[in-house]
Amino acid sequence: MFKSLGRRGAVGATMVALLTALVGCGTTGPQGGAPDDGSVHVWVLEDDKMNAAQQQAADEFNKNSSVKVVIDRFSPDSYPDKLRVAMGSPNAPDVFFNWGGGSIKSYVQAGTLVDLTPTLDAKPQLKQAFLPAVLEAGGLDGKYYGIPLRGMQPVVLFYNRDVFANAGVQPPQSWNDLLSLIDTFKSRGITPFALGGATAWTELMWVEYLVDRYGGAEVFDRIVHGDQSAWRDPSVLQAAQTVQDLVDRGAFGTNFASVDYNSHAASTLLARGNAAMHLMGSWEYANQLQDDPDFARTKLGYTTFPGIEGGKGDPANLVGNPTNYFSVSAQSKNKDTAIAFLDQMATDSYVTKLLQAGDVPTTTSAQDRLGQSDNPEFATFQYNLVQRAPEFTQSWDQALDPNIGQAVITAIQQLFNKQLTPEQFVQTVEQAR
Amino acid sequence: MTTATHRRVDRPGGVWALPALVLFGLFALLPMLLVGYLSLTAWNGLGNPSFIGMANWTRLFTDPAMLDSLRLSVLLTVLSWVIQTPISLLLGVWAAGRQRNRAVLSAIFFLPLLLSSAAIAVLWRALLDPNFGLAATLGPLVGFADGNIAGTPTGALLCVAFVASWQFIPLHTLFYQSGARQIPESLYEAALIDGASRVQQFRHITLPQLRNTIVSSSVLMVVGALTFFDTVLILTNGGPGTATYIVPFRMYTTAFRSYDYGYASAIAFALVLVATAISLLLVRVSGFARMRSTREGM
Numbered sequence: 001m002f003k004s005l006g007r008r009g010a011v012g013a014t015m016v017a018l019l020t021a022l023v024g025c026g027t028t029g030p031q032g033g034a035p036d037d038g039s040v041h042v043w044v045l046e047d048d049k050m051n052a053a054q055q056q057a058a059d060e061f062n063k064n065s066s067v068k069v070v071i072d073r074f075s076p077d078s079y080p081d082k083l084r085v086a087m088g089s090p091n092a093p094d095v096f097f098n099w100g101g102g103s104i105k106s107y108v109q110a111g112t113l114v115d116l117t118p119t120l121d122a123k124p125q126l127k128q129a130f131l132p133a134v135l136e137a138g139g140l141d142g143k144y145y146g147i148p149l150r151g152m153q154p155v156v157l158f159y160n161r162d163v164f165a166n167a168g169v170q171p172p173q174s175w176n177d178l179l180s181l182i183d184t185f186k187s188r189g190i191t192p193f194a195l196g197g198a199t200a201w202t203e204l205m206w207v208e209y210l211v212d213r214y215g216g217a218e219v220f221d222r223i224v225h226g227d228q229s230a231w232r233d234p235s236v237l238q239a240a241q242t243v244q245d246l247v248d249r250g251a252f253g254t255n256f257a258s259v260d261y262n263s264h265a266a267s268t269l270l271a272r273g274n275a276a277m278h279l280m281g282s283w284e285y286a287n288q289l290q291d292d293p294d295f296a297r298t299k300l301g302y303t304t305f306p307g308i309e310g311g312k313g314d315p316a317n318l319v320g321n322p323t324n325y326f327s328v329s330a331q332s333k334n335k336d337t338a339i340a341f342l343d344q345m346a347t348d349s350y351v352t353k354l355l356q357a358g359d360v361p362t363t364t365s366a367q368d369r370l371g372q373s374d375n376p377e378f379a380t381f382q383y384n385l386v387q388r389a390p391e392f393t394q395s396w397d398q399a400l401d402p403n404i405g406q407a408v409i410t411a412i413q414q415l416f417n418k419q420l421t422p423e424q425f426v427q428t429v430e431q432a433r
Numbered sequence: 434m435t436t437a438t439h440r441r442v443d444r445p446g447g448v449w450a451l452p453a454l455v456l457f458g459l460f461a462l463l464p465m466l467l468v469g470y471l472s473l474t475a476w477n478g479l480g481n482p483s484f485i486g487m488a489n490w491t492r493l494f495t496d497p498a499m500l501d502s503l504r505l506s507v508l509l510t511v512l513s514w515v516i517q518t519p520i521s522l523l524l525g526v527w528a529a530g531r532q533r534n535r536a537v538l539s540a541i542f543f544l545p546l547l548l549s550s551a552a553i554a555v556l557w558r559a560l561l562d563p564n565f566g567l568a569a570t571l572g573p574l575v576g577f578a579d580g581n582i583a584g585t586p587t588g589a590l591l592c593v594a595f596v597a598s599w600q601f602i603p604l605h606t607l608f609y610q611s612g613a614r615q616i617p618e619s620l621y622e623a624a625l626i627d628g629a630s631r632v633q634q635f636r637h638i639t640l641p642q643l644r645n646t647i648v649s650s651s652v653l654m655v656v657g658a659l660t661f662f663d664t665v666l667i668l669t670n671g672g673p674g675t676a677t678y679i680v681p682f683r684m685y686t687t688a689f690r691s692y693d694y695g696y697a698s699a700i701a702f703a704l705v706l707v708a709t710a711i712s713l714l715l716v717r718v719s720g721f722a723r724m725r726s727t728r729e730g731m
Contacts (some may be wrong), residue, residue: 080689080690081689081690084478084479084689084692085478087478087479088478088479088480106477106479106692107479110477110479110480112479197584197673198583198584198669198670198672198673199670200672253579254579254581255563255564255579255580255581255584256584257581257583257584257585257672257673258561258562258563258568258580258581258582258583258584258673259562259563259564259584260558260562263558263559263562265562265564265565268564268565269564274564402690402691402692403691403692403693406686406690406691407691410671410674410675413672413673413674414673414674414675417584417586417673417674419586419673419674419675419676420674
């Protein structure tokens with residue numbers, strides 16, 4: 001009798017423990033979601049300097065707000081899928097970091113984002129605080145869904161000034177310059193271009209610029225608006241052929257396919273002089289500054305991607321990310337507070353923080369304040385590039401629907417690795433759904 | 434009282450299985466059923482899934498990319514088994530002995546077992562860098578003059594198989610060690626009297642006695658390789674191109690990069706069916722199901 005009671009007790013205890021564990025899950029909520037604690041949760045990517053600026057904005061806002069803003073940081077790698085899962089659940093963040101374009105398209109279609117057009121109409125000072133083209137890139141179909149939160153990120157051609165000086169050459173002004181530089185550096189045992197080919201989007205940058213230079217910005221503009229036949233534009237095939245021609249010429253060395261950009265392997269090649277040039281987003285300056293401040297400030301050169309003779313694209317066109325944006329979730333229980341927080345993105349103190357972190361803010365006020373930047377020369381170079389660019393094409397993987405974007409960057413990696421011929425590449429991306 | 438206790442010993446009450454059943458039902462069966470349902474829908478993670486019948490399954494059987502993933506998964510499974518089984522078998526049998534330094538060396542061999550998969554993959558990713566990693570030094574010795582091991586389709590798949598083996602050989606060594614320790618000493622003593630060499634002893638005593646251990650270790654290896662994922666994600670990210678897009682990785686990218694949860698669920702469900710079928714088949718073919726003891730006199 002005693003024995004069986006003991007057993008029953010054990011079973012009971014197990015059940016209680018189990019139930020407690022289950023109930024415990026329910027009340028604290030999953031780690032990934034935003035807990036419903038009455039504050040406004042703002043989801044951002046992990047980035048020490050940027051997080052400091054965002055935290056400062058939140059602190060300033062919280063001084064005069066009864067509903068508090070909390071900054072939640074996420075690792076960039078898993079951020080898009082965490083966001084997707086949270087947005088489909090009752091634990092969506094109130095405000096979240098995004099790339100505009102394709103990255104918010106499905107959220108807009110599902111009606112999960114707040115249309116910020118009325119807000120911007122009601123606050124002209126906020127609307128006029130940002131460059132119009134950048135603000136527009138954060139929206140969709142003529143409506144605004146995002147407020148710029150970072151600097152502009154055009155893709156530029158970085159180079160190692162020492163390596164160029166030793167070889168007695170100048171940065172490329174034309175496509176022929178670029179081709180002859182490949183031979184020059186190859187003969188000196190230096191990889192002409194560092195390329196982190198294990199990370200597919202670094203190769204995407206080359207294809208973006210080549211398609212733009214051959215066919216102009218309108219080719220990708222047609223693609224991004226759903227015209228899959230635009231992949232058949234001759235410029236896409238030309239770009240693909242040029243990619244393999246560059247690979248054959250040894251422009252990227254032979255082992256680029258296992259160079260990982262995320263672990264700074266490509267950046268280190270440039271900094272150490274193993275490579276002469278590196279096509280990368282302007283954030284690369286901040287990376288180099290962190291790894292090797294001396295190199296970044298004195299030896300890191302930068303120029304634009306050259307035009308191609310006979311191509312339709314304006315050599316002043318840019319590709320890259322206009323900036324990153326904050327959007328507001330339609331599910332937010334504190335929508336007014338969330339929207340009010342976005343005003344902080346245009347304040348002087350936030351812009352100053354961005355400048356100090358090496359970013360070039362997309363605010364109209366930035367032009368007069370570039371001198372406050374960590375590197376005024378590079379900041380001015382970027383600002384002028386963006387100001388003067390006739391077209392600024394958004395990174396394809398951010399602009400396209402995620403399923404098509406994923407297929408396209410995988411095909412680009414196969415093109416660089418010669419697992420696909422240029423013709424097969426065009427066929428593959430055209431059929432991407 | 435006595436009879437009652439006796440009956441309980443013979444056949445414990447069903448309530449004892451309850452905690453396990455609840456956990457299994459909640460965290461294995463229920464999600465599986467939900468995935469089965471999702472595989473019949475189109476869903477991008479937002480709003481409600483819309484029912485589309487068998488469309489995802491038709492796509493699954495006609496998708497050439499899927500066939501390629503299946504080929505890679507099978508290849509990886511075979512590679513893993515071929516690399517892991519002989520090494521862990523020999524190591525395990527050796528570790529079961531009484532040699533000098535055995536304990537110290539065994540402890541070192543078991544180290545990878547203590548590391549998390551993610552840590553192992555990050556570590557090897559750094560080592561595989563063709564300019565600054567171990568690959569720059571060792572690459573030329575194995576036919577990759579520029580260290581570009583992870584950048585070639587064959588090299589990348591071999592890297593994944595190698596890292597997986599490095600990670601899991603200790604576990605299987607542990608199985609073989611305990612298996613070999615169970616073999617009665619008297620068998621070897623008899624063989625010694627008959628003048629059998631060490632190789633003969635291994636072939637005619639150790640191997641047959643380890644039969645059940647080999648089967649269970651193999652089932653774990655095969656099912657493990659079929660559902661292998663984390664190392665691929667971190668080490669090669671499916672690349673170069675789609676050279677290491679094994680089935681679980683394709684499932685992940687379909688769900689979490691393309692947000693096509695319906696099709697990803699169909700892949701997941703098919704994977705569950707295939708892995709279950711293969712492990713059942715292995716168990717049946719090997720006679721493991723009859724569970725007869727291979728130990729002498731038992």
